[in-house]
Amino acid sequence: MKLRDRAHIYKMSDEEKYNDSEQEYSQDSQVSDNENEVKSFVVPISDEQRRMYQLKFKLYLDGIKNPSKGNWAGCSIDLKEKQTIWKGSIDLPSNETKECDDRMELIALIESLRQLFSTFEEAEKKFVKVSVYSDSVYVINVAREWIGLWKDSAFANRPNADLLAELEPLLNIGQLDFTWVPQDYCEEMQLCKSLCS
Numbered sequence: 001m002k003l004r005d006r007a008h009i010y011k012m013s014d015e016e017k018y019n020d021s022e023q024e025y026s027q028d029s030q031v032s033d034n035e036n037e038v039k040s041f042v043v044p045i046s047d048e049q050r051r052m053y054q055l056k057f058k059l060y061l062d063g064i065k066n067p068s069k070g071n072w073a074g075c076s077i078d079l080k081e082k083q084t085i086w087k088g089s090i091d092l093p094s095n096e097t098k099e100c101d102d103r104m105e106l107i108a109l110i111e112s113l114r115q116l117f118s119t120f121e122e123a124e125k126k127f128v129k130v131s132v133y134s135d136s137v138y139v140i141n142v143a144r145e146w147i148g149l150w151k152d153s154a155f156a157n158r159p160n161a162d163l164l165a166e167l168e169p170l171l172n173i174g175q176l177d178f179t180w181v182p183q184d185y186c187e188e189m190q191l192c193k194s195l196c197s
Contacts, residue, residue: 055120056129059112061139062183062192063104065092070104073195074112075188076130083188086115087195099159105136106163108192109143113170128174135183143171143178 056079063072073087088111092100109132117125134140142164151168155161183193 055124055127057116057131058188059116059130059132060186060188060192061105061108061112061132061134061136062189062196063101063106063108063136064193064196065100065104066197068092070100070107071196072104072108072111073192074108074115075192076112076116077188084116085191085195086112102136102138103160103163104196105134105139106142106160106167109134109139110163110167110170113173117170117173125173126175130174130176132176132178133181133185133189134178135181135185135189137180140178140180142167143176147171 058077060075060077061073063070068091069089070092071087071089073085075086076084088107090107092103113130116130117128120128132143147164147168150158150164155164158164181189183189
């Protein structure tokens with residue numbers, strides 16, 4: 001297909017996408033008679049379109065069991081590098097168990113997603129894109145695969161079944177992807193660790 005046959009060919013830089021000033025659409029900007037040359041013009045972006053474009057976040061998590069308390073923290077960053085931090089703690093059994101560590105990691109994910117999604121209107125939530133980073137292999141496996149395999153049985157006989165039931169609907173709200181990272185992966189992961197300590 002020749003370039004001249006393609007409709008609405010234009011280029012838009014990232015600066016233009018974020019430019020709040022009104023841009024005039026040039027009616028006479030056309031594909032050149034030279035089929036290898038394309039003139040560019042700018043199409044104004046509505047406030048709604050700009051809002052949708054900006055609904056992208058990175059979310060970093062950590063959860064730790066201390067002697068009698070469980071601490072969790074989440075740190076989100078948007079496209080403008082605005083950082084939002086959440087943290088909390090709960091009482092836990094005094095005996096040290098791996099299940100308690102996994103439980104705090106799940107709570108970090110659940111509470112951080114709740115806080116993040118609560119800042120949007122209901123109609124916007126399905127457009128929210130979140131890249132989640134955790135140093136917990138358990139959380140990554142649960143979110144990517146296990147929760148989908150277990151939900152038909154209502155998480156019966158699964159560790160942390162109550163939390164899995166809370167997490168499952170949150171995973172269906174926006175567009176989420178999950179990546180395992182080491183604890184010292186970045187400043188945000190280290191921040192979450194320090195907030196949990």
